[in-house]
């Protein structure tokens with residue numbers, strides 16, 4: 105199977121053109137586990153499939169390294185856009201992509217036939233407890249709610265960007281034990297579909313630093329949906345304005361939560377290499 109290794113600020117993906125190479129549905133979880141394996145495979149934070157769509161220009165499916173399918177992937181969809189443009193599938197700079205989190209509209213900024221950055225309309229965040237989804241009596245928002253993890257209390261804000269996110273504000277992000285608490289919160293019984301976890305240090309009303317523990321992947325260098333969720337939570341907690349520069353270990357994303365409630369994400373995407381994977 106032909107694949108292209110790509111990344112969006114260090115969140116790395118194996119992109120497969122499944123229009124030209126159809127893959128049996130039943131193989132997908134195992135294929136994702138094998139391809140994403142850092143020692144026995146290509147290595148990646150996810151497998152991204154480019155598929156035909158009846159309702160948009162293309163359809164994207166994204167599988168985590170543990171084989172689970174995610175509803176949406178912010179860094180992945182920018183790689184998707186770069187691939188279809190630069191590989192000649194879609195010569196226009198506007199693109200509609202069908203995902204499990206709805207149809208996303210993308211605008212590509214290009215120079216000399218190359219994509220420099222991609223602006224994605226990530227849609228409206230969902231805040232209702234049942235929409236995260238989170239167990240317990242339904243409420244309009246989960247805002248600074250205490251969550252007990254191994255005797256430690258975290259105040260969490262929950263945001264769905266199509267996929268679930270929990271946002272926790274910390275004072276010192278560099279020293280925070282992400283790999284200790286990330287998996288405990290990801291698999292906490294409060295989240296029936298598990299959750300991504302975003303640890304945020306606020307620098308100023310327009311800048312935050314984010315470290316992310318991803319559902320089905322572990323700590324990654326960046327998470328696009330996570331950056332959107334972190335900004336929504338920062339605004340809801342009166343910590344930032346609605347236009348924020350998000351610093352992640354792999355690079356920066358610009359996030360805007362518009363007046364009409366849509367979240368816009370802007371950032372780069374890169375191709376690293378191409379190859380063949382035996383299946």
Ligand SMILES: N[C@@H](CCC[C@H](N)C(=O)O)C(=O)O
Nearest residue numbers: 174177178179267327328329
């Ligand atoms: N890295 C992604 C999110 C990928 C999916 C996530 N692990 C999940 O299971 O929801 C991003 O950039 O948004």
